[in-house]
Amino acid sequence: MKRKILALLLGVAMAVTAAGCKGSDDAAAGTGKATADAAEKGNDADATGAGEDKPETVLTFMAVGGSNEQAFTDVVTAAADLFNAGNDFNAKIELEWYENEQYKTKLATLMTQNDVTDIFFTWEAGFMEDYVNSGKVYSLSEGLNADSEWMGRFNDGVFDAVTFDSQIYAVPMGQAIVPVYYNTQMFMDNNVEVPTTWEEFMNAVKTFKDAGVVPVSMACQDAWVPGQLLLELSGGAAGKELFDDIVTGKTTWDDPRYVETGELLQEMVTAGAFPESFLGLAYDEGRSLFTSQKAAMYPMGTWDTSAVIEGMGGTDHIGVFLLPAKNPEYGDVHIASVEKLFAVSEKCENKEAAMAFLKLLSDPKIQEKYIVDCGALSATNLQIDESKVDPVTAQIMKLQGQVKKALTPMDRQFGANVGGEFNNISLAIAGGKDAKEQFTALQKYAEQEAEQ
Template sequence: MIRILILLVGLCFLAGGCGQGGQDEDGVTTLRVRMWKAEPSGPTPAVLQKITDEFTMAHPEIKVSLEIISMQDFKEHIFHEVASSDPPDVFMTWAAGFLQTFVRQGTVMPLDDALAADPAWRKRFHPGVFENLTIDGHIYAVPSTEAVAVLFYNKRVFKDLNLAVPATFGDLLAAVPVLRSQGYIPLSMGNKDPWVGGMLAALLVERLGGMGPYRALEADALAWDAPIFEKAGHLLRELADGGAFAEDFNERSYEDSVADFREGRAAMAIMGSWVIPVFLESPTIIRDGLGAAPVPLVEGGRGSVNTWLGQTDLNFAISAGSRHKKAAIHYLKWFSAPFEQRRLMEATGNLVVADIGGDASIVPGVTRQILKLLDSRQQSYLFYDVRFGRGAGVAFNQTIKAILGGVPPGQAFSELQKAVSHARSLKPAQ
């Protein structure tokens, strides 16, 4: 029996009538800021700290108490922290369903007035970046970067073995025994944190059915036990049973799987572009070359290489209970300033969401590869645990973990649908 945790968000917190500012006893405003770090190492946390330090140098009347914690710990605690009587002033958030939880709680501040009051700030951003940060017509967070799911590959390994970069699922399966015979893990995978397998499953659902299943889920017009999900589950099992992953992949940590590719043990990795700074720290990757390609298509499927799984990333929101909202808005503006956006791209290789100007040649080569691929992007969709939130989205990830642990896909998704239906039946009438 699969135990699927459906998190019901039925509480409604009233936002406190806090003022727009206020100072601490020493006359200096102290902002409390909470961020996550997606990668186990890499320069991103140091860059975030550097940007924060420069902000405080330019604003001596403001101090920033910055805490950067692991992504998993962040997910587990941030809702309680923001809903507490002493919330952080600024916090990172994911978009859509994840952000919607704060909105429903009444614990996040809408940013429409702040953006309208500074048109130059609003105009910095690329078109469309606020789409999934808008809930019920109001913008609740400001992004700093964008992340897309990419097939990363070690160029030297593929050249030495005379392998073509997989363009289809069949190509990917065919590469597995070749890579195994040379001692490589074909595809790095660490599903101890189930969002990793959930990401792969979401990619396969699109490659099988195009955007139709995702749009139908959004419209509540498709059940979680629909055949398209079972097919995706079988494809994942085919990869696992065929030896594509490390033997202990379902209990292997995300950090270990990243290290497998970074240190040359794995030939490929399907991961969000947020991981680029970690890969670029590796002498092996720098020497051998880091390649990027679209996630392979499924033969006979309706997916497209011009459809990308991704989202705005490093999104900043302001707690409704903050006593320092004006200072918090200044902090958000600083992160989207052109010189700081450029610093983020140059130092980390992350994709940014605002114009940076200047010469792009000093941006890491793999980032330029991805930007070129994105030139033909036609549509995007979100990670399921972001779009469908802490309930069905997280349960989808747990279902994929169960499938990769040996539960038949049909049974797993049937139980997911039953759990979702039961959770919905418990929701109070609106």
């Protein structure tokens, strides 16, 4: 299916070129006028051929596109091919893809050298705030506000976490939640119902453990994975209030509610929820443990949906549910975030063209393919026929409506230092370290960072 979509877009691109870039804003009809409109900031260039007299500009686009995201990279590649086939800026997009941790290191290095690429993938909140404050990121507000059609595509609130001093600095393609993928056949074979309470969830863990099946696939080689689970557990144990209190400084990291959350994680470890080697398992190995049907459940963000489906050879034995809350009153508190965020470097020499490409990524045609091919949740208000999406994605869309209070991943909210250390102590707690001591150490670390 992915090949058909790529072929379709490339075919459209050639048709656009033959037509002299006279298309409308619709991506399927052409990008000539669309890309000019996308970055309209008082630009008076002739939308039908002003770029012909300009020297070609090569815009480097750098992003996370790991082995689990082939469907996503295919969609963006097709969009880049479409853009490159005809635009009014005589600009060309060149794509660079990196694995997650490799990308973080690469981006930090380029930012330090003041040499970041023209368009780059980012995460929200504290992760990008330092880059914004250091003047490395271009404000997109003027272009967005001048283009009501573009701005009007997006869901309410998607720019909140990328707005600093009233300026928007990144545009999202999607949104994400963190469901638990489960093997419906394994559940049936072991007479396990989808759990709706914490007690039912832990009973399911015991049932699978007793049956010789790994209950929950968890791969902790990358510390953000246990950090993500610990954050999800905190929402179910103490609600959104705890998250808000730590963000606003009303409480500290050694808050007893965080200690309780750490003990919940250790309860799962003690119950044998995870594979024996979970502390050293790589991210892809964790997914493979589930897709090879050696584990019954796999808690992971919806960015993994297409890879899970591909690994399972289809959707027949895949279901999804939200991790039950320890305290039922907090059942609507879960991790939720904007996804696939892209920003423009302040050093970019053709910002209008860069913004035009960002607009193309939010085009309804591209967004529909993003949803259908990637099993993704859109950041736009696109209404899509549910029959076009796979059954797993359709279930996830329903689950998204149950997330009323969102938790932002800590390494995004607080950035790589304090947020990264939250992930590190989550790994330590999963490995058996005392939860109270670890959160006390995190508080001391946060205080030291605040003094610098």
